[in-house]
Amino acid sequence: MANTNKAKRDKDLYEQLREKGVRKSAADQISKAAAGLDSGRKKAEEVVTKAVEDLRGLAGELDTRVNRARGTAAAKTTAAKKTDRSAAAKRGAATRKRSATKRSATARKAAAARKTTARRRSTATKAGASTRSTATKAGASTRSTATKAGASARSTATKAGASTRSAATKARPGRGSAAPTKADRSAAAKKGAATRKRNAAKRSTAAKRGAATRAKS
Secondary structure (H helix, E strand, C coil): HHHHHHCCCCHHHHHHHCCCCCCCCHHHHHHHHHHHHCCCCCCHHHHHHHHHHHHHHHHHHHHHHHHHHHHHHHHHHHHHHHHHHHHHHHHHHHHHHHHHHHHHHHHHHHHHHHHHHHHHHHHHHHHHHHHHHHHHHHHHHHHHHHHHHHHHHHHHHHHHHHHHHHHHHHHHCCCCCCCHHHHHHHHHHHHHHHHHHHHHHHHHHHHHHHHHHHHCC
């Protein structure tokens, strides 16, 4: 390098190297070697070639680091995106699960409500049928009782009338018999009236029972 120190240097190259941050000594050696290339000095060519290789290697290292940094940033971005997508998928799955649970609970409530309504309707139908059956039986029993009471009253009235007529016949005057007195006829009439009144009361009571039974049903 002793020969290159005395040589003239390329001022433009020196200034460019200094602007790029190259040290003064290195910039001085490189600019002087570049100035000696025109004279065909081999030593100058070796210095410049080595400087170029060093700078190229440094540039390659810097380029590698930049690419690595970019790759790391891209990888981080990709990983972050994957994480976001995974989180979004999990949130979506959780939302769908909650929605399905709500729908299932609503369906179970609706089914239970329908079952309860059906059971109430069945109970009401059975109760109505039982009430109607009881009312029908009660009405039939009441009508039967009224019929029997009416028949009994008519029979009693018939018997009373026959007895009254028999007594009146027996009381008629005949040979060797005394004529019925006014008191006898009045007593017989009163008995017949009392008998008819009792029969009428029985029929009225039976009719009222039948009407009450029909009103309940």
